[in-house]
Amino acid sequence: MFSWLEKNPFFFTVAFLCVFSIAGIVEVIPDFSKSARPISGLKPYSVLETAGRQVYIKEGCYNCHSQLIRPFQSEVDRYGAYSLSGEYAYDRPFLWGSKRTGPDLHRIGDSRSTDWHANHMWEPESVVPGSIMPAYKHLYKKNSDFETAYAEALTQKKVFNVPYDTQGGVKLGSLQEAKEAYMQEASVIVEDMKNKEISESFARGEVPEIVALIAYLNHLGQARIAK
Numbered sequence: 001m002f003s004w005l006e007k008n009p010f011f012f013t014v015a016f017l018c019v020f021s022i023a024g025i026v027e028v029i030p031d032f033s034k035s036a037r038p039i040s041g042l043k044p045y046s047v048l049e050t051a052g053r054q055v056y057i058k059e060g061c062y063n064c065h066s067q068l069i070r071p072f073q074s075e076v077d078r079y080g081a082y083s084l085s086g087e088y089a090y091d092r093p094f095l096w097g098s099k100r101t102g103p104d105l106h107r108i109g110d111s112r113s114t115d116w117h118a119n120h121m122w123e124p125e126s127v128v129p130g131s132i133m134p135a136y137k138h139l140y141k142k143n144s145d146f147e148t149a150y151a152e153a154l155t156q157k158k159v160f161n162v163p164y165d166t167q168g169g170v171k172l173g174s175l176q177e178a179k180e181a182y183m184q185e186a187s188v189i190v191e192d193m194k195n196k197e198i199s200e201s202f203a204r205g206e207v208p209e210i211v212a213l214i215a216y217l218n219h220l221g222q223a224r225i226a227k
Helices: 003-005 011-033 049-058 073-079 114-122 148-160 175-193 196-203 209-219
Strands: none
Touching: 049 148, 049 175, 049 209, 114 175, 114 209, 148 175, 175 196, 175 209, 196 209
16 A cells, blocks of 8 residues: 555655644644633733734734744843743734844833833834834824724623733723723823823823824733733
8 A cells, every 4th residue: 555655646645635634633623622821910901002002903013023932042032031822812813923024022011111112113213223114103193092992802801701800900891981091091101201292182182092002012021910
């Protein structure tokens, strides 16, 4: 039988693919029935961070930045502790990325401050000489979408059992309660940005997209773990 297959490359290839496929199915399918297990203390995204994540996706940041640090010494030295699967339990969709035109961002909240992000997004070369990243000045003028972010967080809670109100002190509550928390969290970001125009916008009850995006970036890293 085997000698016959060796003499017939086409049938040998077909047999190999069949065996390989069956082995792959046996390995992969059981994992689909398992729920993602968050690491101990993992905090859900707040509504403001969810709004920032939506901005991150809309702007296509994942096209140039990964959020997956591999367990190699060179990557750990550069980006921080390697990524654990349980850190992505509340991420839908995953933003692992497949390219690093820019650095990995999975631990960016551990090494960069709010005002650093504010300056970097306004004029990248002002803080990273030679940077090829474009400026994102439009994010300073367009307001973030609270309603959509709240709807997404509520869906995560009801459909995927993300532990809002019970894990890490991240509250969701009613629409009004969520809006109050949204504005309170944004006020901290606005104060740290040290930007007059943003402060004036916030005083009018507006939360620019840049504020939400920075909140999301600040969340990446050890800030995701409840103390």
